[in-house]
Amino acid sequence: xxxxxxxxxxxxxxxxxxxxxxxxxxxxxxxxxxxxxxxxxxxxxxxxxxxxxxxxxxxxxxxxxxxxxxxxxxxxxxxxxxxxxxxxxxxxxxxxxxxxxxxxxxxxxxxxxxxxxxxxxxxxxxxxxxxxxxxxxxxxxxxxxxxxxxxxxxxxxxxxxxxxxxxxxxxxxxxxxxxxxxxxxxxxxxxxxxxxxxxxxxxxxxxxxxxxxxxxxxxxxxxxxxxxxxxxxxxxxxxxxxxxxxxxxxxxxxxxxxxxxxxxxxxxxxxxxxxxxxxxxxxxxxxxxx
Amino acid sequence: xxxxxxxxxxxxxxxxxxxxxxxxxxxxxxxxxxxxxxxxxxxxxxxxxxxxxxxxxxxxxxxxxxxxxxxxxxxxxxxxxxxxxxxxxxxxxxxxxxxxxxxxxxxxxxxxxxxxxxxxxxxxxxxxxxxxxxxxxxxxxxxxxxxxxxxxxxxxxxxxxxxxxxxxxxxxxxxxxxxxxxxxxxxxxxxxxxxxxxxxxxxxxxxxxxxxxxxxxxxxxxxxxxxxxxxxxxxxxxxxxxxxxxxxxxxxxxxxxxxxxxxxxxxxxxxxxxxxxxxxxxxxxxxxxxxxxxxxxxxxxxxxxxxxxxxxxxxxxxxxxxxxxxxxxxxxxxxxxxxxxxxxxxxx
Numbered sequence: 001x002x003x004x005x006x007x008x009x010x011x012x013x014x015x016x017x018x019x020x021x022x023x024x025x026x027x028x029x030x031x032x033x034x035x036x037x038x039x040x041x042x043x044x045x046x047x048x049x050x051x052x053x054x055x056x057x058x059x060x061x062x063x064x065x066x067x068x069x070x071x072x073x074x075x076x077x078x079x080x081x082x083x084x085x086x087x088x089x090x091x092x093x094x095x096x097x098x099x100x101x102x103x104x105x106x107x108x109x110x111x112x113x114x115x116x117x118x119x120x121x122x123x124x125x126x127x128x129x130x131x132x133x134x135x136x137x138x139x140x141x142x143x144x145x146x147x148x149x150x151x152x153x154x155x156x157x158x159x160x161x162x163x164x165x166x167x168x169x170x171x172x173x174x175x176x177x178x179x180x181x182x183x184x185x186x187x188x189x190x191x192x193x194x195x196x197x198x199x200x201x202x203x204x205x206x207x208x209x210x211x212x213x214x215x216x217x218x219x220x221x222x223x224x225x226x227x228x229x230x231x232x233x234x235x236x237x238x239x240x241x242x243x244x245x246x247x248x249x250x251x252x253x254x255x256x257x258x259x260x261x262x263x264x265x266x267x268x269x270x271x272x273x274x275x276x277x278x279x280x281x282x283x284x285x286x287x288x289x290x
Numbered sequence: 291x292x293x294x295x296x297x298x299x300x301x302x303x304x305x306x307x308x309x310x311x312x313x314x315x316x317x318x319x320x321x322x323x324x325x326x327x328x329x330x331x332x333x334x335x336x337x338x339x340x341x342x343x344x345x346x347x348x349x350x351x352x353x354x355x356x357x358x359x360x361x362x363x364x365x366x367x368x369x370x371x372x373x374x375x376x377x378x379x380x381x382x383x384x385x386x387x388x389x390x391x392x393x394x395x396x397x398x399x400x401x402x403x404x405x406x407x408x409x410x411x412x413x414x415x416x417x418x419x420x421x422x423x424x425x426x427x428x429x430x431x432x433x434x435x436x437x438x439x440x441x442x443x444x445x446x447x448x449x450x451x452x453x454x455x456x457x458x459x460x461x462x463x464x465x466x467x468x469x470x471x472x473x474x475x476x477x478x479x480x481x482x483x484x485x486x487x488x489x490x491x492x493x494x495x496x497x498x499x500x501x502x503x504x505x506x507x508x509x510x511x512x513x514x515x516x517x518x519x520x521x522x523x524x525x526x527x528x529x530x531x532x533x534x535x536x537x538x539x540x541x542x543x544x545x546x547x548x549x550x551x552x553x554x555x556x557x558x559x560x561x562x563x564x565x566x567x568x569x570x571x572x573x574x575x576x577x578x579x580x581x582x583x584x585x586x587x588x589x590x591x592x593x594x595x596x597x598x599x600x601x602x603x604x605x606x607x608x609x610x611x612x613x614x615x616x617x618x619x620x621x622x623x624x625x626x627x628x629x630x631x632x633x634x635x636x637x638x
Contacts, residue, residue, distance in 0.1 A: 105592025261428035
């Protein structure tokens with residue numbers, strides 16, 4: 001039983017960051033109809049920003065997270081403005097292939113700049129974990145969970161309570177009508193991509209110190225984010241949050257009770273199950289994007 | 291004009307060993323040829339049905355592993371006390387099985403993902419490749435995991451009246467790969483010009499319309515996926531028996547991207563596109579190696595993919611064909627542009 005509780009705690013930590021990844025990807029897909037293959041690279045990028053800020057610039061660990069969010073936001077905006085805006089109106093396959101090209105170029109870029117050796121980030125948290133009865137959890141992981149929860153809530157308010165979020169939801173429902181109502185659709189697209197990218201970077205900055213940082217870390221993250229998005233339904237934010245936690249639970253239980261070698265295969269099994277039983281995602285009926 | 295170019299290319303490729311003696315370049319040509327076969331199979335899906343298989347290397351790798359294991363033999367325990375002992379078979383049996391099992395995997399992936407349109411096929415194939423890589427890595431008893439399968443025998447073919455021939459030298463393997471590539475090219479060419487090929491292209495151009503004239507969407511797409519995966523499996527088998535060592539790295543995503551770049555650059559939906567794109571990106575590393583680090587090359591390839599999509603969205607071969615078509619007197623024979631229109635007319 002205590003083993004199971006431990007898995008649940010780990011699931012919460014992992015699920016929070018997965019949810020961040022999923023929200024970012026599903027926002028971009030839902031509003032822009034772009035299958036964003038640079039999502040994993042943004043995740044890697046966020047982790048490296050963490051590393052640079054803490055180790056190369058020697059700035060505070062807690063300041064690194066907001067910096068990673070800002071850097072992800074900027075990089076996302078640049079990608080949108082240079083690659084996606086000129087392709088507005090072309091088919092989904094072309095943008096997808098362009099994003100694949102950007103993914104390869106950027107990932108090789110991280111490999112070129114920082115090398116293939118995995119880096120780890122030292123954190124200000126004590127080594128000894130917090131012990132709560134039968135389970136224990138490291139302070140770092142608690143911080144990751146809290147930060148992810150905070151970011152999810154902020155995103156939720158951004159989309160449901162602000163003017164920008166309202167414009168985003170309107171664009172999602174009907175781009176032309178939104179445009180007629182005075183919504184600057186170009187601006188919405190850039191903001192959406194930048195917000196989605198900053199969430200991916202935040203997820204990377206949060207999970208990077210938990211594990212190690214290396215250039216290909218984003219590949220698996222991207223595949224997992226796709227699984228989450230399929231699970232929650234393409235374009236569904238609440239679905240992405242729940243999907244993130246379901247994937248984390250499946251991975252924890254799969255690694256704990258089946259085989260740790262196949263931890264990363266759980267996402268694929270989830271995709272198969274969803275496609276067989278409910279191809280539109282688990283939460284298709286509920287209102288999309290907020 | 292088109293068949294003339296095809297015959298000329300075959301003659302040129304067949305004569306290469308006569309004037310090229312450098313073993314390093316021969317090696318590069320053989321592996322390039324194998325990847326060209328893979329790119330042709332990818333093009334069958336991407337270019338003619340519009341479905342992007344982003345885990346195409348999975349079918350290639352499955353073919354490689356199936357072929358290697360068939361010819362090496364294995365002894366694995368399964369759950370419930372079952373045990374499979376396989377004694378080595380000749381590599382040519384592995385080649386056939388590689389096609390069959392890769393095709394079967396293509397069928398399963400197609401069955402799953404063609405229930406829904408859109409990005410699903412891409413995502414299913416990409417995660418399928420990831421899972422196959424994990425299996426190859428973790429099922430050590432069967433695949434040796436990261437230790438790799440070694441000492442894979444060279445391909446052996448039985449010649450009528452001449453007995454068995456084991457293809458050990460680069461020269462023999464070059465002609466083997468060239469023949470398989472040629473057969474693949476002719477097969478895809480026949481396929482694309484058949485009723486089935488027109489159904490595929492009809493689907494890509496207007497699915498609703500295609501359905502309304504009685505084309506079974508799921509069946510057509512699944513069949514295309516089976517054939518494409520089978521050809522990729524054949525390429526994987528050639529790879530295993532030529533390189534003679536395979537490890538789970540064969541499933542690396544970068545290998546799929548290589549094929550995608552080959553198809554997009556050469557021209558998706560044109561028969562010669564993957565060959566042209568494949569030759570460029572297969573041989574480019576040979577010439578770039580002295581001047582560029584591999585990472586820098588990959589940055590460049592990603593960049594090239596983007597630039598091609600912006601500047602020549604249809605790829606090199608269709609753009610050239612169009613240029614030639616504009617010259618008076620040649621308009622009728624110019625291939626890919628006219629042939630899509632002809633397909634529609636025949637259907638109507």
